Amino acid sequence: MSEARSPAWGVAGSSPFDFWAHNLERAGAFEPGTPGVHEGRAGSPGAGAEVEFSLCLEAGRIARVRYRFRGSPWTNAACAFYAHALEGQPPTCLWPTGAAVARQLGYPRTRYDEALIVEDALMAALAPLREVSDD
């Protein structure tokens, strides 16, 4: 297996959290019937956040990412951050943990769980793809 390249996570902006929390560019879903879409979800109404990630693969890479969420701006910030960073990456890429994203975006400790739910949704979407790649 070739070593996956880590995405470039850094984004210019005076307040990383505000930048990503306001960003709804990739929020939503693909058109029904879009080929190569893999989905994963995590969270529940009782957990305070629910996230669904949809990854569209083309030529072995994550070409486009969409997500849906119900949660706070902290949830959206992590979703938007991951979605942006994953586009163009192979499914085997190394992505930062939810806690690392939370730290990078300046989450208070009490908000870390929302980034972890986002990471779980992403892992659920990526897991089958990584298994295939690892073979």
Add this chain to the structure above:
Amino acid sequence: MASAPRPIYLDYAATTPADPRVIKEMARFLGPDGLFANPSSVTHVPGRAARAAVEDARAEVAALVGAREREIYFTSGATESNNLAWRGLAAQRRGQGRHLVTSRIEHASVLDTARALEAEGFRVSYLPCDREGRVDPERVGQALTPETVLCSVMHVNNETGVIQDIAAIGQRCRARGVPFHVDAVQSAGKLPIDLSVLPVDLMSFSAHKVYGPKGIGALYVRHDPTLVLEPMIRGGGQERGLRAGTLATHQIVGLGTAFRIAREEGAADAARIGRLRDALWAELSRLDRVRLNGGGAPRACGHLSVSFGGVNGESLIYFLGDLAVAQGSACSSARGGPSHVLQAMGLTATEAESTLRITLGRFTTAEEVERAAFCISQAYARLSAIAPETTRRQAG
């Protein structure tokens, strides 16, 4: 260059801007050419002038609520008033009983004080409310025992605006000889209050909810029969020994002026604000899956507590831009977590988290209401469209 539009402030239940007439009056008591003297320094003319201003303000507060001047004590705000009412009476009557009665939907300044007293050996009964947020006076009556030393129920709920029947609750208390405290922070100046006929023994007020300054409030203590409270702050014997500390003349004058304006203009204000509030709800009620909390109960003029199914209120607020609304009360927002008031009304934590508190006030305009309705509708539609399928199915 055109200036950016002024943010739309719809969080009047959290605090109000001071009325310019209040600010002008307060300024007279601050500078070297003003009436800045200590109102307790009655040995000289400036001190006596300040004292007169303080007593004029006391008369204004009393006039708004049908009290006598000597029944009004100045405090630093409603939180202190609530603490003084509870702790002052509990300490005074400790030997008579150790039971207190309140509701589950009170402000944190009451509930936290109740819990602190529980830790000191008092027993507190927390009464439920119905789905509309009303506390049943019958249940209050049933909760009172010979050990009960205080019953405390707020007049208007700070989150929903629901009005409690304090006359009926007070009658039950009076019949059992139990002092009745009312937190009237959200009702003073908005609803008629006549303490000469209401069976209420203690009532808390705040200036900054009535277009006065922050940092000043008052406690009404009935004098006939005389209710004795244990002071919480001791020192110079101000406020007839109940609340020590140099009287903040400018703040007190601000409170008095705000209450005078409320007495003169409150009814007209309330009618206008109520019309704007209803117009806003008429627009919001067109949206899918919205619910007006407390909509089946009498409510104060400016309040709208609206649950927006399927979206998170915190995110909704985030995407409202220059629209200032709240998710719950300012005090509960500070501590986080779903609203205890909405959960007491039967909403789930998720439903409570999807709720916005929108409160209008004296300076709200029809144009702002129109813009607010548009902004909320747009943000809600956007967030609904990107909610997970599971959420949308449940909300639908």
